[in-house]
Amino acid sequence: MKTIYMDHAGATPVRPEVLSAMLPYFTEQFGNPSAVYDLGSAVKDAIEEQRAKVAALVGAEAKNIIFTSSGAEANNLAIKGVCLALQHKGRHVIVSGIEHHSVLNAARYLEKFHDFEATFLPVDRYGQVDPERLAKALTPATVLVSIQHASNEIGTVQRLTELTAVCRQAGVLFHTDAIATAGVIPIDVKALGVDLLTINGPALAGPKGIGALYFRRGIRLVPQIHGGIQEDGRRGGTENVPGIIGMGRAAELARHELPERAAYLQKLRDRLITGVLTEVPEVVFTGHPEQRLPGHASFCFEGIEGEALLFMLSRQGIYANTGSACASKALKTSPVLCAIGIRPDLAQGSLVFTFSTTNTEAEVSAVLRELPPAVAKLRSFSPVWRKRAAGGAA
Amino acid sequence: MYSPIVMDHFNNPRNIGVIEDADGFGEVGNPVCGDMMSFYIKVQDNVITDIKYQTFGCVAAIAVSSIVSEMAKGKTLEEAKKISKKAAAEALGGLPQNKMHCSNLGAEALALAIADYERKHQN
Incomplete structure (x- = not known):
């Protein structure tokens, strides 16, 4: 049959072109990107090439992309990282009620352990957030709004530019989970007006275990994985090199196609x-x-x-x-x-x-x-x- | 995830349907919660001579109602009342932990159908 x-x-097979790009990085190109000798620096260069490819998929610059272990981690880093960095300004975060659990539970975590207030915005019968409703939910204490670009469960794409305009006017940062849309519909972070954006490797027919977060220049993020100087000190841990290579190749293919x-x-x-x-x-x-x-x-x-x-x-x-x-x-x-x-x-x-x-x-x-x-x-x-x-x- | 016996009962549910002139009828569950079962029995000389059911629910719920109907058919009312959720789950070769509650529903619906019969036929 x-x-x-x-x-x-739910899951998509890794494309053969993606897999073949990854394979050398399990064996010959095994060096640690942080090492100073050739075996390491060549790998570091390869990582930076992929960063540029992922950035290009969403109209961003390479230096504004952080690789993570998943879309869920990127969502966590965006929400917890921004809110904790800005908690002196206010302790209010707004997310839509139909976000992925990694967004919903990151907001609940901030409520429970960091004295934040979280607002879960309702949606209309199509699953869209009303910009006026968002405007009314903003308070002087609001530091971040996170609303997905599209829902993997009901397929609805948000009217994101209208939502980001509300936040820009109020001076509030805006994160979007674009796992469902990156590589599927055109994304330009500047045109969308988002400050942070989550991408997932598997959603691009790349491997599991890799994701990325775009963050606008100047945004402070408290690391959620403390460690060394990887990812400019924003995320510790030796890079998942084959995963990054796979995600880069997948992003490149997705952009062209x-x-x-x-x-x-x-x-x-x-x-x-x-x-x-x-x-x-x-x-x-x-x-x-x-x-x-x-x-x-x-x-x-x-x-x-x-x-x-x-x-x-x-x-x-x-x-x-x-x-x-x-x-x-x-x-x-x-x-x-x-x-x-x-x-x-x-x-x-x-x-x-x-x-x-x-x-x-x-x-x-x-x-x-x-x-x-x-x-x-x-x-x-x-x-x-x-x-x-x-x-x-x- | 499911045992071969569960899949067999899901793919070929035994005794499924309704009995329009049932002697006893029992219904449990609620579609809002995810599962609903309706059992119909015909009783002659204290023996369940025919049994049918309908089930709204997952693979486990459909398989549970099927096995319970098989276990009850031909039994006396006393014997049928002793069919436990555990026995139903065991007869199916086990159920995933988070589906064990489905096995309650089968035994409960059958018990309600028997109780309905007894209420109607008490002298």
């Missing part, structure tokens, strides 16, 4: 969305219809549960994702789906597809063939669906 993998936001890639993914996405909404009754499309990631389609099906649907599809070789409580380790309804006003029982039936350019039209056709009977079968098992069909309340 052929595998149809459509969970690229971006326009073509986005157009291709959007075609697959639109076909899947139209197909599902036509072929399956009682389904709700989640997220923004237009302002959304090009390779992202998300739905909630009435009367069924998402984990069961994932297993049903995986029998046909189709791999997707769900925000269902049953599929989460914590067994909690997805906070993102709650935040956009999806009923908890409907949120159980969540299904998320995320594409890459390795996906094809034929694969979308196969999903459109297999998904409707899978949904129908689970509905035939479901007492909730039976009640709904009988006209009773679910």
